[in-house]
Amino acid sequence: MNDSATMLRRNLKRAIRYPGLTLIVAALPIVFLLLFVYVFGGTLGAGLGLPSGGRAEYLAYVVPGILVLAITGGAQGTAIGIAMDMTEGIIARFRTMSIARASVLTGHVLGAVIQTMVGLALVVAVALLIGFRPDANAVEWLAVIGVLTMTSFALSWLSVAMGLWTKTVEAASNLPMPLMLLPFLGSGFVPVASMPAGLRWFAENQPFTPIIETVRGLLTGTAIGSSATVATAWCAGIALAGYLWARRTYERRPAR
Amino acid sequence: MHPTAAIEVTGLRKSFGTKAVLDGLDLSVPEGTVFALLGPNGAGKTTTVDILSTLTPADGGEVRIAGHDLHREPEAVRAAIALTGQFSAVDNLLTGRENLRLMSDLNHLGRQQGRRRAAALLERFDLAEAADEVPATYSGGMRRRLDLAMGLMADPRVVFLDEPTTGLDPRSCRAMWDVVRGLVADGVTILLTTQYLEEADQLADRIGVLDAGRLVAEGTAGELKRMVPGSSVRLEFAGPEPLARAATALGVPPAEEGALALEVPGDGSVATLKSLLARLDDAGVDVAGLTVDTPDLDDVFLALTGRPTPAEVTARARWHSP
Numbered sequence: 302m303n304d305s306a307t308m309l310r311r312n313l314k315r316a317i318r319y320p321g322l323t324l325i326v327a328a329l330p331i332v333f334l335l336l337f338v339y340v341f342g343g344t345l346g347a348g349l350g351l352p353s354g355g356r357a358e359y360l361a362y363v364v365p366g367i368l369v370l371a372i373t374g375g376a377q378g379t380a381i382g383i384a385m386d387m388t389e390g391i392i393a394r395f396r397t398m399s400i401a402r403a404s405v406l407t408g409h410v411l412g413a414v415i416q417t418m419v420g421l422a423l424v425v426a427v428a429l430l431i432g433f434r435p436d437a438n439a440v441e442w443l444a445v446i447g448v449l450t451m452t453s454f455a456l457s458w459l460s461v462a463m464g465l466w467t468k469t470v471e472a473a474s475n476l477p478m479p480l481m482l483l484p485f486l487g488s489g490f491v492p493v494a495s496m497p498a499g500l501r502w503f504a505e506n507q508p509f510t511p512i513i514e515t516v517r518g519l520l521t522g523t524a525i526g527s528s529a530t531v532a533t534a535w536c537a538g539i540a541l542a543g544y545l546w547a548r549r550t551y552e553r554r555p556a557r
Numbered sequence: 558m559h560p561t562a563a564i565e566v567t568g569l570r571k572s573f574g575t576k577a578v579l580d581g582l583d584l585s586v587p588e589g590t591v592f593a594l595l596g597p598n599g600a601g602k603t604t605t606v607d608i609l610s611t612l613t614p615a616d617g618g619e620v621r622i623a624g625h626d627l628h629r630e631p632e633a634v635r636a637a638i639a640l641t642g643q644f645s646a647v648d649n650l651l652t653g654r655e656n657l658r659l660m661s662d663l664n665h666l667g668r669q670q671g672r673r674r675a676a677a678l679l680e681r682f683d684l685a686e687a688a689d690e691v692p693a694t695y696s697g698g699m700r701r702r703l704d705l706a707m708g709l710m711a712d713p714r715v716v717f718l719d720e721p722t723t724g725l726d727p728r729s730c731r732a733m734w735d736v737v738r739g740l741v742a743d744g745v746t747i748l749l750t751t752q753y754l755e756e757a758d759q760l761a762d763r764i765g766v767l768d769a770g771r772l773v774a775e776g777t778a779g780e781l782k783r784m785v786p787g788s789s790v791r792l793e794f795a796g797p798e799p800l801a802r803a804a805t806a807l808g809v810p811p812a813e814e815g816a817l818a819l820e821v822p823g824d825g826s827v828a829t830l831k832s833l834l835a836r837l838d839d840a841g842v843d844v845a846g847l848t849v850d851t852p853d854l855d856d857v858f859l860a861l862t863g864r865p866t867p868a869e870v871t872a873r874a875r876w877h878s879p
Contacts, residue, residue: 389646394707397611397635
């Protein structure tokens with residue numbers, strides 16, 4: 302635990318000193334938020350099938366999707382970060398030291414979760430600034446933070462594994478790309494009911510849809526149903542698989 | 558089995574694919590001594606260090622370090638060792654001091670103790686002025702010293718130095734040697750790999766010559782040098798007349814037909830040169846030029862294996878008189 306805390310401090314110090322990657326990760330979803338609300342929002346809002354469809358309604362609809370998109374962007378940054386770290390000689394030093402083996406990885410995951418949550422706070426701030434008015438109370442906000450943290454934690458383990466598994470930094474930046482598509486192929490940007498049958502089946506059964514539906518329900522009061530449970534199960538599964546994959550890859554990776 | 562051996566290696570084997578890199582390596586390093594593993598690129602030096610420092614698993618053989626079995630107690634081994642490699646193992650985004658503090662945290666030193674030890678090491682390794690800068694601004698020698706200082710934060714009993722001076726300029730090289738001598742004075746056991754006989758000569762109590770994954774010779778620097786055709790001093794003269802007189806005075810034939818030079822066997826030390834020049838002075842001969850040829854790794858290697866080193870490795874020390 303001590304060693305993981307030390308590694309977390311190392312990663313945060315590096316992130317604060319060289320914030321470029323963090324800022325890019327936060328900037329992209331904000332651009333998407335503005336793009337979707339102001340360019341597509343008028344038309345897409347009318348198609349939501351609500352009594353009063355328009356730009357404001359679409360803003361309320363799309364924020365959970367943008368938040369999850371931001372988490373996948375963070376996952377890409379995490380994969381790049383660990384792949385770059387693996388090229389540094391200091392990793393070989395860590396391996397020759399009497400420290401908890403997984404602490405290097407845990408430090409990256411916890412650092413990534415904190416960075417992502419800071420990025421999400423920025424996204425929410427911009428959303429509020431342009432007129433997003435959620436009806437969530439304090440408890441619901443806490444639950445939103447909980448769901449997003451859980452999602453970020455799961456995707457961070459997966460992206461750490463991806464970053465370790467790829468041989469180059471370039472490959473590490475490409476591998477998590479499909480993750481960024483998933484919010485679009487779910488209920489992130491349009492209701493799944495509007496999709497053709499096959500795509501709709503995929504959208505309903507992929508992990509991001511229940512996560513998005515849970516956040517949406519907490520923020521704007523739409524029905525959550527079993528989404529929260531399904532989302533938690535997905536996150537637990539992804540986190541465990543990512544953790545095992547990452548540990549195994551880290552152990553097997555040649556030292557230099 | 559040596560009771561006080563800090564490093565005990567028996568029959569160490571390692572292959573990458575079908576290529577055997579280590580083929581039954583044996584070595585024993587007594588506590589508090591320096592052992593140099595000398596060999597050309599590709600001889601298996603780095604692989605040996607990687608295995609002994611727990612980075613790479615061996616295919617076979619027994620290794621004990623500081624009394625712990627490498628295979629069964631890797632954590633105990635890690636707690637006793639430090640590694641400084643030819644590839645610098647520092648965090649490039651943290652300052653020198655932060656790098657040392659990171660090591661202090663990972664070694665669970667207290668705040669006070671960690672701070673004190675970091676400051677002491679920065680001072681000792683001549684890094685105090687650059688302590689709050691990132692390693693990108695450091696010279697090669699400074700990076701290497703920071704690297705070593707990071708390893709020493711844990712107060713290791715055994716230190717592995719993988720080609721500690723490869724790529725350094727002569728001044729940084731000498732500074733590194735001084736640092737290593739300081740470690741020895743503190744009672745640390747050191748396993749050093751190098752391509753340079755001179756470095757092994759300067760630092761090591763014993764030297765092992767590694768070739769194709771086996772030790773082909775082991776001994777003190779003096780013992781190894783006696784295995785190779787000795788060093789010689791080449792004297793050049795302005796004309797045939799001083800050449801003839803010098804040849805008579807020293808009792809050696811001219812080096813080659815028609816050349817105005819003599820080859821005198823000798824170790825090329827200052828004392829030998831002094832006495833040589835004194836004898837020529839007594840005979841009233843003027844020396845036009847002087848070259849000392851000392852055996853280098855190539856010569857040792859050629860003598861031991863009957864073939865030259867695969868890589869062109871030259872550290873030939875030549876000295877010309879003005």
